[in-house]
Amino acid sequence: MTGCDAASVGARVAAYRRLAGLTAEQLADRVGGGMTRTGIAKLETGRRVEVSTELLVQLAWALQVPPMALLFPLESPSATMVVGEQIDTVEGFGGWLEGVTPAGASRATAVANQVLTEYRSLSLAYSDFLASVHAGMHLRLERSAGEISEEEQEASDNQVRGAGRAMHRARLNLESLHTQLQVKYNDG
Incomplete structure (x- = not known):
């Protein structure tokens, strides 16, 4: 699936952190659970290879954005995504991403x-x-x-x-x- 890897999530975290006017240390404090400024920096620069669901939710909460905003390239509705054998844009997968339509629905x-x-x-x-x-x-x-x-x-x-x-x-x-x-x- 395009755009859901840890590096893409990290890039979105960095963008939303800057929009919120937070430093990496301030975000780490908000996330809690032992997260450090260095941990945030590794995530944002793509040096962290995994992002757990728990961390994704904590980051979204700390940044005051929906978790979907960190997971998928919602900022680029025309970006192409590949899910299974289906290829579409983020906007095309929108109903499924929002839980409104079943997977694979036209x-x-x-x-x-x-x-x-x-x-x-x-x-x-x-x-x-x-x-x-x-x-x-x-x-x-x-x-x-x-x-x-x-x-x-x-x-x-x-x-x-x-x-x-x-x-x-x-x-x-x-x-x-x-x-x-x-x-x-x-x-x-």
Whole structure:
């Protein structure tokens, strides 16, 4: 697999360490577990031949980045990766790397899963919106009968507005995905 060797991980550690404004010694202190400045230097310069899963997770935590950012060349989405017999870009393997699609799934499967996820999100947001509107209507009736306070009514109205905004965001995400798919698959 391209880009997952200790030297590549070390290069990413060095880049993220610099971005965080940390010295090798400060990073070693954050990692703990007996890690030293020299250990960090060996990793960053490719002189360390192995990186354990435990160390990878500790480094990611210390740098405040996802472990995937150290393991895979996410900074280069068009970089080619070889996994088993499949050759694709980092972006092409994206769904699998994120755990969204099974290994070896086609891009069409990944896109279909992404669309399905967005539709589910929109459906849940719509259900929440309808439930909050329904509850809000009941509260308005109770308010007109003097059974609830103005503050309770305002809280209900805020809940309806929040649910409406969530539904709007989900709809925009779905529209954005639709537009991206049109551009990607109509032009390609």
